[in-house]
Amino acid sequence: MSLAERSEYDLAVLALNGLRRGRTTGSCATAAVKAALNLLLAGERCEQVKVSLPDGVHYLLVPIQKVDWLAADVVRAEVLKDGGDDPDNTHGATIFAEVRRNDARQLRFFAGRGVGTATRPGLRVAVGEPAINPVPRQMMRMAVAEVLDEALAEQADAGFDLSIGCEDGEAIARKTFNPRLGIVGGISILGTSGIVEPMSMATWIASIEVYVRVALGGGASSVAYLPGKIGREYARDVLGLPERCSVQIANFLGDSLDFTQKALEEEGRTLDVLWLAGHPGKLAKVLDGWWDTHSGKSKMAMAGVARVAAELGYPAPLVQEIENANTVEAAMEILKSEPGAQAFWMEIERRIGALAHARVPAVKRLEVRLFDLAGNSLGADA
Template identity: 80%
Template structure:
């Protein structure tokens, strides 16, 4: 594997809102895997490992609590989860990896104590698989490749079993959506960037107001509000908006809209178009009256989506399937084969837009665009 010169991602540098970033469970699990491989392949115990981040540019230095031999020829390594200033349920938890060789010439993933297993379709992993999401798996596979590159005597196709766990994970998982999602036995190993951005604090709400005001000051024509990373490509590539006119609002849609109306009234002006772009798992919660979309403050969005399907003539079985789906993504997959699916999403976009527009009468037009996890438009073509 070709090595790429990477730059350190320094967690000591605060986020734009002044809060401290942290490490995802995916980064912690990857660090534990890499530390365990260090002992397994090189006979070396380390207290710090370098984790390559998914952006292909940065690495993260992650402290390691413990590296030691376990039973059956496995090595166990432990890493303390540090979520920064984000009120993450897993903050302070011990994430561990037990790594052993296999004869399958493949990297295989297993759920250790405290990490859940998927029991329903519609998740990012298949039924029966450990709840280790795709990006953390990618990070761990890369860690294996890096360690094999450094172990010159090792065959490049050496196989390893990676068992990922979390101390007290069964208890921690009760504070999350995992039981309802059909993930049993513990937490999920998550993360798309390897970095926890501190989004869910009152301080972040205050910073959203700052971002909103900066965006509005930059234009009287259009700005875009994005709950997460999904929709960013639409804002920059399709709408052509510069960064300062695209606001990452996290879970605080209601606050962002109220800040917008307040700022426009203070300046005695309007805004031509406000775009809301993102995944329906966040934005469709508005259909049930939830304007703070954090999981602790809102229900999941499937009921609202199913209600629209019913009102548009969906048969009883389809509506029931969508109501019983364990994630919005599963509901989206169920709806995909229906001939009126696109019409449904266009109607959901319209309804979200109407509800949101009521909070910002100083905005002339409010448009909503919904996308799946791969960035594909669900309703109106982007």
């Protein structure tokens, strides 16, 4: 869908929990790229730009804090990161883009000051690449295409270097998992929807109880809890659950299970099946007793995964490699070539399920399904 056909995503409309949504670092960086290009190619200083969102339907109107020439062939634009009511480490940070033409006739991404570089495998970007995730890169490519299409169609094959940075990004990154992940030099440019949903809040925990009660309402026999968007298609297409019976619980797995037990006790009934579906980077933290999976309140999941591998008799060097992996996604790559990898993840699912089930005795059966970042099943097939 072209930009002209899209409708504005209105951030003034509050999320269901009554909190204000915000803009991801990916949306901010994309807006900065677009503003810089408008000055570089058309001599136009924009006070705000329209950023096409990955949903294919909406655009986001983003204010530009500053845009100016750095040199005869380089423009820098800045955007103030507004994360809404979510307590994001990058809220209030200045995200900037420095844009210049290149002779390669390609769009190339660089880590500017305050944006990190990947130094270990298992991340969404290759080793040596700037920590700009795939969806923000896609958004920036679209923004460049839109500026070229609207203003300079004859330069449609032009190449540009996009250097994305963040003021004080190196200090901000020390408050995140980036150093542990092997991302050095600053923050990551993130986002899968372009919109920050205000989930990591005490108020959001209270609203989860409402969502849980709605899911259980009407005598539902099966519900699914999802830490994020991974697993949503499984709940809808494979399990056939209506939308109200799939609850996005963010980091609050323990609270969600407690709310479930409380609601079922009050109704004096049991639930046939509770599904937990998502990425093991979140759900496998339960193996080490972490029920709030927020990065600031829990450790990463590799130690628990490695411990299970050791208990199942995997060779000690492999177990050590899993434990030293910078992400669970990297651990998946390590295990991918091992015989019995699917059985291994099924055992992880079983153990997570047993621990979670102990917290909700009013549920007859609790099933766990784990998926990689691309949505591929790791363990049980159905």
